[in-house]
Amino acid sequence: MLSSTELSKLNEVNYREDRLEVVNHFYEDLCDKKVVDGYIYSLSRYGKIFASAAGGRFSYEEESTQEMKTDTIFRVASITKLFTATAIWQLADDGKIFMGQPVSSILPEFDADPFKPITIAHLLTHTSGIAPDPGTISDTYYKSAWWYIFESELGKENWIKAGLSKGIHFPVGTQWMYSSFGYAILGAIIEKITGVFAEKYIMDHIVKPLGMKDTFFDIPAEKAGRIAIRSERAKEYLQKLQNGEITDAGQRSEEEINVPETGGGLYSTVADLQKFGIMLLNQGEYEGGHILSRMAVQRMTKRFNSEKIPNYAWGDAGADRPYGLGPDLRYNVSTSYSEGTFFHEGAGACALFVDPVEKLIAVWYLPFHKGVWDGRAVFGTHNVIWSGLE
Numbered sequence: 001m002l003s004s005t006e007l008s009k010l011n012e013v014n015y016r017e018d019r020l021e022v023v024n025h026f027y028e029d030l031c032d033k034k035v036v037d038g039y040i041y042s043l044s045r046y047g048k049i050f051a052s053a054a055g056g057r058f059s060y061e062e063e064s065t066q067e068m069k070t071d072t073i074f075r076v077a078s079i080t081k082l083f084t085a086t087a088i089w090q091l092a093d094d095g096k097i098f099m100g101q102p103v104s105s106i107l108p109e110f111d112a113d114p115f116k117p118i119t120i121a122h123l124l125t126h127t128s129g130i131a132p133d134p135g136t137i138s139d140t141y142y143k144s145a146w147w148y149i150f151e152s153e154l155g156k157e158n159w160i161k162a163g164l165s166k167g168i169h170f171p172v173g174t175q176w177m178y179s180s181f182g183y184a185i186l187g188a189i190i191e192k193i194t195g196v197f198a199e200k201y202i203m204d205h206i207v208k209p210l211g212m213k214d215t216f217f218d219i220p221a222e223k224a225g226r227i228a229i230r231s232e233r234a235k236e237y238l239q240k241l242q243n244g245e246i247t248d249a250g251q252r253s254e255e256e257i258n259v260p261e262t263g264g265g266l267y268s269t270v271a272d273l274q275k276f277g278i279m280l281l282n283q284g285e286y287e288g289g290h291i292l293s294r295m296a297v298q299r300m301t302k303r304f305n306s307e308k309i310p311n312y313a314w315g316d317a318g319a320d321r322p323y324g325l326g327p328d329l330r331y332n333v334s335t336s337y338s339e340g341t342f343f344h345e346g347a348g349a350c351a352l353f354v355d356p357v358e359k360l361i362a363v364w365y366l367p368f369h370k371g372v373w374d375g376r377a378v379f380g381t382h383n384v385i386w387s388g389l390e
Contacts, residue, residue, distance in 0.1 A: 187260025
């Protein structure tokens with residue numbers, strides 16, 4: 001049963017009590033069926049958080065008895081890309097870059113064929129043609145940009161050149177093909193323009209101004225115990241952090257090649273991600289401060305190209321892939337949110353959805369059991385959450 005305070009919140013935002021119970025049962029059922037190991041979610045409407053809950057296991061280990069909590073910290077993976085895109089748009093707001101600007105005008109490694117036509121917009125929309133993520137294309141012997149960066153001698157000398165060394169996979173601007181390497185390049189652009197690491201820029205200009213106190217790239221030792229454990233390697237690393245065997249400064253210095261983690265290195269909570277989402281819903285404003293201009297938010301959340309962009313990633317057969325200058329804009333037969341909703345998902349899985357029509361923001365973390373993706377968790381979540389709107 002919901003408390004009187006919880007019921008009052010639901011009434012304020014026009015959300016049905018019976019459907020919120022369905023949301024909770026839905027997630028509990030996913031845990032029972034071992035589709036996911038646990039769950040955390042947070043819902044807000046009109047800028048007010050009205051529901052937040054957690055359940056299931058904190059760890060991937062089936063014998064673990066530690067429970068997931070609403071303030072559990074998790075790696076947000078590719079949701080990081082929304083923060084990177086926001087940083088790029090901040091620089092555009094300041095007149096330091098523009099979306100149609102050739103990357104070669106900033107990074108000399110792109111001043112060579114076939115990379116000269118690539119613009120900042122192509123990187124933001126995954127239409128540059130460079131280095132698709134592993135698994136996105138059907139090629140048994142494909143080596144990703146990360147292989148060339150971390151396994152070749154060229155990577156030690158110049159990681160950008162190493163990542164580009166396989167050329168492009170289709171003519172610039174003609175296809176959609178997911179590239180986290182492209183977002184690492186955006187991190188390099190931020191660093192070149194600002195003179196500081198992209199991660200520091202994002203922390204100083206987005207995370208801290210929004211009061212996101214549980215969001216970071218480098219894990220503070222005092223918060224390591226709150227991070228959801230998804231592998232034995234992660235468990236060992238977090239234990240070393242808590243025991244003082246690894247310092248904050250050592251987290252980056254241990255790496256031989258410092259590639260910006262702007263494609264997927266951020267950690268956060270559902271509560272912190274709500275702040276970021278509310279800022280975007282409010283056209284760049286949060287609690288009286290401005291992170292982005294209204295026009296920047298409007299442009300980044302609209303379709304990049306009016307013409308159809310074919311998608312062949314993950315076995316898609318060339319269907320149109322609507323995309324903004326940063327966020328995903330997919331809207332199809334399996335989705336229940338309003339047309340115009342913008343979002344980003346993260347591997348694992350997690351997601352941040354902003355529905356500007358219904359003024360609804362949904363954030364969730366659903367660690368798949370043994371890492372096996374399951375559409376019931378993804379599309380079922382859309383259905384049950386949006387079904388409660390009045």
